[in-house]
Amino acid sequence: MRPRRRLAHIASALGGAAAASSSTDEPAAAAPVLCGCGCGEAAQACGCPAAVEALAAAESGRGSAAAPPRADDGAEAAADLDSVVVTEPSAPLTQSQVDHFLLDGYVALPGIVPDGFNAELMASVDELMDARAQHTIGSGDWSNGLIAGFGQLGALCSWPPIVEKVKQLMAEYGNGRVDCGMHHIHAARQDAGVGPSPWHQDYMLRPPVLDRAQLHIHVFFYFNGLNGEVGDLMVLPKSQYSHWESSALGQIFGDTPVPGSKVFDSLPNGSAVICHSGLVHGRRQKPGGHDHPRYFVDVSYCQPGDFLTTNRMGRKQAELELAKEKNLHRDGEYMHLWDVEGVVMSEGQQLLAPAGEAAAATGEVAMAARREVYREQVSRQTKGAIRV
Numbered sequence: 001m002r003p004r005r006r007l008a009h010i011a012s013a014l015g016g017a018a019a020a021s022s023s024t025d026e027p028a029a030a031a032p033v034l035c036g037c038g039c040g041e042a043a044q045a046c047g048c049p050a051a052v053e054a055l056a057a058a059e060s061g062r063g064s065a066a067a068p069p070r071a072d073d074g075a076e077a078a079a080d081l082d083s084v085v086v087t088e089p090s091a092p093l094t095q096s097q098v099d100h101f102l103l104d105g106y107v108a109l110p111g112i113v114p115d116g117f118n119a120e121l122m123a124s125v126d127e128l129m130d131a132r133a134q135h136t137i138g139s140g141d142w143s144n145g146l147i148a149g150f151g152q153l154g155a156l157c158s159w160p161p162i163v164e165k166v167k168q169l170m171a172e173y174g175n176g177r178v179d180c181g182m183h184h185i186h187a188a189r190q191d192a193g194v195g196p197s198p199w200h201q202d203y204m205l206r207p208p209v210l211d212r213a214q215l216h217i218h219v220f221f222y223f224n225g226l227n228g229e230v231g232d233l234m235v236l237p238k239s240q241y242s243h244w245e246s247s248a249l250g251q252i253f254g255d256t257p258v259p260g261s262k263v264f265d266s267l268p269n270g271s272a273v274i275c276h277s278g279l280v281h282g283r284r285q286k287p288g289g290h291d292h293p294r295y296f297v298d299v300s301y302c303q304p305g306d307f308l309t310t311n312r313m314g315r316k317q318a319e320l321e322l323a324k325e326k327n328l329h330r331d332g333e334y335m336h337l338w339d340v341e342g343v344v345m346s347e348g349q350q351l352l353a354p355a356g357e358a359a360a361a362t363g364e365v366a367m368a369a370r371r372e373v374y375r376e377q378v379s380r381q382t383k384g385a386i387r388v
Helices: 008-021 049-060 095-104 115-133 153-157 160-171 248-253 313-326 357-381
Strands: 106-109 181-190 197-200 216-222 231-235 262-264 271-276 281-285 294-302 309-311 344-346
Touching: 095 106, 095 160, 115 153, 115 181, 115 294, 153 181, 153 294, 153 313, 160 216, 160 271, 160 294, 181 309, 197 248, 231 271, 309 313, 313 344
Parallel strands: 309 344
Antiparallel strands: 106 271, 181 294, 197 281, 216 271, 216 294, 231 262, 231 281
């Protein structure tokens, strides 16, 4: 574990019960312990193998983080900042983390980005924001308008600690293909007063499908952490396997947490949350942040399969040239991230279905068969916990 994070809170949380028992005759209740599977739940409530290990570690004195209290609005709060154990970048996901992703649709990686790289990435976002203010990006001139071309943002797209975790998840999902494409990178510095991003999902295939058989992933980065100001990340666990119109929940609930949702409002600098792109999520607007802007980047990856996702092929071609120029493919190891003709199609390109009644009947049979295969896939991936 890297020493750059403060872990004193862990010791105080675990030692609180002992201190209390010395001043009263009543036995003190054991402090709740944070589970290690990435869910943010108390280990006592989660009960997964990682929770059992966390409880054993707490009892043996090796320490674990105190679990967060439940939020008043019905959403589950994320961990307290000082109680979060940071993620070792090169460590693969544990099986508990993989299982949590497959079931709940996300896994949190607190503090995974090392301090030096994190500082470079924040400077890269600042450079991007300056370019936007000067209107030198966003004009359609990809030579000047590639987000991946600013500072270290392109290197982030192929940063091995994240890409290997993405591939690890894809190996456990659907067709198991890991030669994924990098669909896009978005980046912004969100200052005090920025508006909300209501509930939505970002799973996009063309033509639209009612299943989620191919894995698409969004990795959300918070270089300046999350501290309950500007905007919180909201997620709705287990929503990733169902078909939702992108803005359906947002039109009803806006950026209000809903029952069963989880709110991340306390993450250390350099944190990331890997989400299934079909997971319903949003940004809850919060006051404050005048001296603590929200540095946000999302990088999306898509698994090859029967369907393609739309994209601007002019931009993708420019990104491929940039990757070759700056070795963003890392000596060819991650060329598949940039050479994405197998996973994206250009705007305007159509996948046309055959016409006629016979073709329609054949299509209905094929769709019914696909639905059955998808039901089996979801049951397998979630160990029977989710039915579609």
